Amino acid sequence: MTMDLAGITVFVTVAEARSFRAASERLGVTRSAVSQAIRRLEERMGVALIQRTTRSVHLSEAGERLYQAVRPALDDLGTAMEAVSEMRHQPTGMLRITVSSIAERFLSGSLLAGFLVDYPDIHLDITVSDEEFDIVAEGFDAGVRLGEVIEQDMIAVSVSDEQRQMVVGSPDYVARHGVPARPRDLSAHHCIGWRPSPRVAPYRWEFTENGHDFDVAVNPRVTTNDMRVMIRLACAGAGLTFGMEETFRPYIDRAELVPLLEEFCPPFPGFYLYYPTRRNVPLKLRVLIDYLRQKRRKA
Secondary structure, three states: OOOOHHHHHHHHHHHHHOOHHHHHHHHOOOHHHHHHHHHHHHHHHOOOOEEEOOOOEEEOHHHHHHHHHHHHHHHHHHHHHHHHHHHHOOOOEEEEEEEOOOOHHHHOOHHHHHHHHHOOOEEEEEEEOOOOOOOOOOOOOEEEEEHHHOOOOEEEEEOOOOEOEEEEEOHHHHHHHOOOOOHHHHHHOOEEEEOOOOOOOOOOEEEEEOOEEEEEOOOOOEEEOOHHHHHHHHHOOOOEEEEEHHHHHHHHHOOOOEEEOHHHOOOEOOEEEEEEOOOOOOHHHHHHHHHHHHHHHHO
16 A cells, blocks of 8 residues: 555644544645545545544544554654755754733843844744643644643753742722732632633632742632733722732833732742653754753843
8 A cells, every 4th residue: 555645734733623624724725625635644644544523534444543553653754854864954944932911021022023023034933822732642842831831751951030029009099999918818809810711710829928838719700811901900990900010010110000908929030931742853843942942141
């Protein structure tokens, strides 16, 4: 049986996307082309690989076995081809990165704009997300997260100074409701909370006292996954909110927000660019790592 490498590539994309439409978008082809490629592969192999209904796509038992067998081989093939292409010593291609929404400095614009100037043949695909997932399975080259949530089998490179989380509120809110003296006093205040998605419980506000770390499960009147909504509501006097100091700093400097409970909010290690261990790190990722390290040394 001759190998249908193109068909296998389409099959793996559909298997991971669980959608013919999403697979066609990733591959840059029509949905019809994806369907035809899968049909030809199934005819050639003589078994059904994908079970599709109007609402979902699932792998058959044969499809699951094929996916588990060919996925590592495709990774090795991609790495080998990328290594050969890099013999030109010119970083090129699409660099896919997922970044936490609170990585303020990384997302500020100037850092990545400078990188694009230095490397005009590299294109960036940046997904801002606070959900935790396997970057390898989702097809990302790297991610940017706080160090505490990065898996231990990843390589991590620091891309920020120490960070600090804090409670903030508007001067008007503080004048009306008073200043909480200790974290436990937050239960008597209106709070604006955060969670990455509807499937996850609201984030517990974290503090430290006498070297002991603890968290407080506030009962937020408002919960959202958008930091801009949290800031706008806090500035408007709707309640207290909690997040990164560097996110709040412009509003604090303009006296739109005031920091609270600072003695319970010590600094901690900040954000890291992380990526999987590889024998051959793609050149496009290597130059980004070197660029970020250079910027850190100059900061």
